[in-house]
Amino acid sequence: MKNREMEQRLRHEAKTWLEEGKVDYVIGFEPGSLKFTTTPLITKDKDDIDRLVINPFMVNNLSVYLTEIKGRVGIVAKGCDSRSIISLIQDNQVVREDIIIMGIPCPGLIDLSKVELWLGRDRDELDDITRDGDRVVIMVDGKERNFSATEVLFDNCLSCEFPTPQEYDVLLGETSSLVADKIASRDKIKKLEGMTSEQRWEFWKGEFNRCLRCYACRSVCPSCFCKQCFVDESQPQWLLPVPRWQDNLMFQIIRNIHVAGRCTDCGECERICPVNIPLRSLTKKMYELVGDLFHYQAGMDKSAPPVLTAYEYTDAEDFIR
């Protein structure tokens, strides 16, 4: 199904939900205020519904709003977002019956920062971006530039195993044709694995030196649902809210451990970091470790207990020394 057809179907369904009182709110995407962006649309007004869109720039993981909004919600979810929703259900943060999931088989999203790097141009200097299967065509300075989708999709999209939502009430379109490149998706992680621990320490020291502690990584993360984050506690004060690289790194390590087993590799933390800290190199590595050690993938089974709250005799324990 084409994006346009999916949009029509989505609008029709969302309007019906609101009219029939099945949901109090609809959460989806509308065109953003800047070129090649979308922005979350959260509304209870059916007149807003015609603004809903489906396009290659719907980057946000909207499940982050579910723990905040009171009432029944109709929500648009890509593959990774649907897994975040399942994970929230597993953690008793969301009640399945309170939400209607509009599943979108996701073909992978275009990483504008990659496009900017390839072209040496900023997002707002590009004239047009179109996705056609495994090709992405970009118009810039009046010229057409052709890319393989694997060159410009987000790293996490390139390693996506479940582009089709795992949980949905309505599925828009058939299964997606995602273009994967598992090796490219791990480039940054592989580089880190090849370093000595001293080199890695130096690397992260440099990266976390830039961290401003704006906590946007925490704010966009659906797995960061704590009512009070440990870093905001003052009695005891686990960490100073002062952006020194040591404190910044410690914050991120603890955040990573907290979301391990919940993180679905949606990639939002890395995408939104205003100072380009490659946060996914930590979260994805943790995702892989959870898979290796506990044979578990986050957000696949809503009736399963969250992995780190359950114990199995077969669990790995050779890392405990």
Place this chain on the structure above:
Amino acid sequence: MTNSKKINKKDIGGLLKEWSQEFTVFIPWRESGVAMLDKWDGTDTGFIDWYRNTVKPAKANFFPPMEEMFRFQKGREGYHIELPLDEHKQLIFGIRPCDARSLAILDMTFTESYQDPYYLPKRNNAVLIGLGCLKPYDSCFCTSLGISPAESTDVDLMLTDIGDQFLVKEITQKGKELIARASQVEEATEADEARAKEVRKAAYGKVTRRIDTKAISEKLLSCFDNQDYWEKVAAKCISCGICTFLCPTCYCFDINDELVKRQGARFRSWDSCAFPIYTKMPMENPRVEKWRRVRQRVCHKFEFYPMNFGTIACTGCGRCIRLCPVNWDITQTLDKLPG
């Protein structure tokens, strides 16, 4: 004979080298893909051709993300306190007009409310060399706030790109003195000035995003209690600190002490009204709800600051729009204010 000077772009390196005898020179630079004002390495002049603005605003050079207010040691007779001596002289090359204006706005807070002993020495010791924006972002709306992307009087010297050269306008006495000592500088011709004028005009025309400041000041007061409106516009905000931390005029800070083995330091660091704990007090928190925090940010910039200091605390740099994880756009919120 004109009022301006000019300098060849290829001579900028030499000039900065001379100035770096006296000043720590900062230039707009990209480190790991993030544009910020960085210490110049003394050789690379690639930054001259970079025409966008930094992610981290210039305020960070005067009001850094964190700074030590003092160190202390606990002894038998009580605390011994050591104050930092920060008198380093910085020269910022390539500050954009919006960011230069932001410093003028911050000066009001840090001098009129009280004399900030950390901000002011840095500010008074600094030299600002402005460089006109040739290509504003699609998120920029500086012209609505009385700023021209390629003109500024909030700097000591103002440069305009006129091809192989920069036209140099001396704005302050400090700027004049710097130029007087620079052998690389020559008198500009009338043709140079005409060219610079064209460049400024073209840059001005490239800012297409607009807000109506007059209508805003009229409407903001009357819609302050319109909870429906604020709830609606705040719905998608995720309460992170990006818009405030990277805002060139936001100045809120937090103060924390660290004491380890009888010695420690007091730090101040950026804080944000977007954080729910920002207003947390022993008994209650007046801004638990997100819409109150969003309203606070908008009203502080467009209502309270004008009441206190007679100017809007926004320069239209567009960072809060461009860098927002959910594309929360302040110009849309201001545009749709109910009357």
